[in-house]
Amino acid sequence: MQLGINLGYWGAGMDADNLAVAKEADKLGYAVCWAAEAYGSDAATVLSWVAAQTERIDIGSAIFQIPARQPAMTAMTAATLDSLSGGRFRLGLGVSGPQVSEGWYGVKFDKPLARTREYVEIVRKAMTRERLSYEGEHWTLPLPGGPGKPIKLTVHPQREHIPLYVAAIGPKNLEQTGEIADGALLIFPSAEHLEDTAIRHLRAGREKAGQTMEGFDVVPTVPLAVGDDVSALADMFRPYTALYVGGMGSRKQNFYNQLAQRMGYEKEAAEIQDKYLSGDKEGAAAAVPRELIDSTTLLGSVDRIAERMQAYAAAGVTTLTLAPAGFTLEERITALRAGTQALERAGLA
Numbered sequence: 001m002q003l004g005i006n007l008g009y010w011g012a013g014m015d016a017d018n019l020a021v022a023k024e025a026d027k028l029g030y031a032v033c034w035a036a037e038a039y040g041s042d043a044a045t046v047l048s049w050v051a052a053q054t055e056r057i058d059i060g061s062a063i064f065q066i067p068a069r070q071p072a073m074t075a076m077t078a079a080t081l082d083s084l085s086g087g088r089f090r091l092g093l094g095v096s097g098p099q100v101s102e103g104w105y106g107v108k109f110d111k112p113l114a115r116t117r118e119y120v121e122i123v124r125k126a127m128t129r130e131r132l133s134y135e136g137e138h139w140t141l142p143l144p145g146g147p148g149k150p151i152k153l154t155v156h157p158q159r160e161h162i163p164l165y166v167a168a169i170g171p172k173n174l175e176q177t178g179e180i181a182d183g184a185l186l187i188f189p190s191a192e193h194l195e196d197t198a199i200r201h202l203r204a205g206r207e208k209a210g211q212t213m214e215g216f217d218v219v220p221t222v223p224l225a226v227g228d229d230v231s232a233l234a235d236m237f238r239p240y241t242a243l244y245v246g247g248m249g250s251r252k253q254n255f256y257n258q259l260a261q262r263m264g265y266e267k268e269a270a271e272i273q274d275k276y277l278s279g280d281k282e283g284a285a286a287a288v289p290r291e292l293i294d295s296t297t298l299l300g301s302v303d304r305i306a307e308r309m310q311a312y313a314a315a316g317v318t319t320l321t322l323a324p325a326g327f328t329l330e331e332r333i334t335a336l337r338a339g340t341q342a343l344e345r346a347g348l349a
Contacts, residue, residue, distance in 0.1 A: 001313040001348045002031035003339055004321035006062060006221045007050075010041030017329040019053060024333055026054040028340045032090060034062035034185075034221070034321060039104045042068075044077050051085040060090035062185050062221070062321075063167045067096060067107035071119045071139065075126035079157040087158030092185050093119065094167030097249045113176055114138065116166065120180050127162060129153050165219065169255040171201045178205025183217030183319075188244065188256060190295040191311035193263045194220075199316045213316065220312070221321040224298045224305070226338045231290065233299040236325060238285035241293055245269055246276025246284045265292055298322070298342075305342040313348050 005025045007018045022033045033054070035046040047059040059081065064074055074093070082089040095101065095116055098109035118136040126132050131150035134141045142148030166177040167185040177184045184202055203213055223240070225233040244256040251273065260269040268289050276284035298305045312320055324335035343349045 001309070001317060001343070002319045003343055004032040004034060004058075004060070004219065004319050005030055005336065006034045006036065006321050006323045007046070008036050008323065009038060010035070010046050017332065019050065020329055021324065021332055021336060022050045022057070023054060024336055026057040028336065030057055030336075030340075031319060032058040032060050032321070034060045034092065036062055037065060037068070038096070039100055044081065047081055047089070048084060051081065051088060056088075058088045058090055059085055060092050060165070062092040062165075063094035063096075064092065065096045065100070065105070066093055066116060066119050067101040067105040067109075071122035072126050072132065072141070074119075075123045075153060076155065078123070078162050079127060079153060079155040082157040082159060082162050083155060085158075090163045090165060090183075091123070092165040092167060093123075094185070097255070098253050099249060111137070113172060116173075117176060117180060120164065120166070124164065126153050127157060129156070163217070165217065168198075169259055174198055174201035175205040175208070178202035178216065179209045180205075182215075183219055186218070186220035188241075188259055188296045189220035189222065189312070189317070190263055191308065191315045191317075192295060194312075194315040194317070197259060197262050217318050218316050219319040219321055220317055221323055222296065222298050222312075223325055224322040224335050224339055225325040226300070226302070226305070226335050228301065230294065230300045230304070234290050234293040234297070237293050237297055238288050239281070241288045241296075242272055242276055242281065242284040245288070246272040247281075251277060260292065263292070263295075265289060268292070298339075302338050302342050302345060305338065306345040309342055309346045309348060313346070 033050055035043045037043040043061045051059045078091045095112040101107050101109040115138050118138050122134050129152050131152045132141055133150040163182045165183040165185050166181045168174045168177040186198055206213055223237055227233050245260050248256050257269045257273050271287045272284045298308050322339050324332045326332035
């Protein structure tokens with residue numbers, strides 16, 4: 001099992017620290033550095049900046065939002081980043097959610113599975129550098145009856161095949177991801193529930209495509225905090241968990257809330273959402289079960305974290321992406337180093 005890091009969003013006042021974390025991860029031998037985007041910093045600019053100041057670590061978008069870019073533009077960006085980084089780019093895609101898609105980008109959040117499938121097909125075709133033509137429900141290239149003609153990408157990616165990942169949570173999305181992608185980006189992963197909540201759906205998709213799980217990259221993001229008081233460390237992540245389970249999306253369309261329910265927290269997920277959407281964010285955070293936080297994070301001593309890493313590896317994780325927590329750069333670097341130490345103690349390095 002390899003390790004990655006997720007720098008999250010840029011522009012929160014820790015940009016210099018984030019770069020230092022990325023450079024330290026590069027020195028420690030982490031496999032990949034992911035950057036995210038929502039409705040603030042974009043991932044492409046961040047990744048180009050990180051790539052310019054690192055040497056070995058891969059850079060990955062987790063995620064490029066599908067409603068934010070036409071698929072051909074994503075192919076252009078992927079090819080450019082792969083070329084500039086010397087073949088170190090990984091392309092992660094996701095549909096985002098209805099609030100961002102419709103509120104920020106003005107793109108209707110409908111038929112996300114079909115839209116993702118078409119998007120991936122166009123991106124892959126464009127990156128092969130064949131002349132681009134496509135007929136689908138959501139995209140037709142070139143537009144019929146106009147002056148457009150099939151053209152091809154002029155940039156040569158460093159590699160013939162750039163790894164493509166899809167961020168997936170729901171069963172149908174996970175199955176399609178197994179079918180059409182090279183890897184899956186997961187969030188709030190519990191090693192104990194991973195087979196039922198993710199792996200079996202990915203496996204079904206791989207079987208549809210005539211493939212096995214061999215070579216498919218299962219990549220969950222897991223917050224990491226090091227210390228002796230596990231309860232206190234878990235409390236650090238209460239607002240984070242409450243935000244996603246309670247407030248990320250609408251009452252009817254909150255994929256994270258549905259995931260918590262599938263993990264056995266039906267009553268708790270409903271309470272968290274009720275309190276969060278009513279404006280009681282502190283109450284929502286207090287309602288998050290410590291067991292839910294503990295099972296979806298890496299908390300405690302290096303030995304305890306090593307045990308949890310073994311559980312993730314046994315569950316089928318191939319790249320464990322860490323989000324090192326800390327109030328200072330020193331604390332985040334310490335957590336980052338603890339991650340490599342735990343991997344070694346777990347016998348997974």
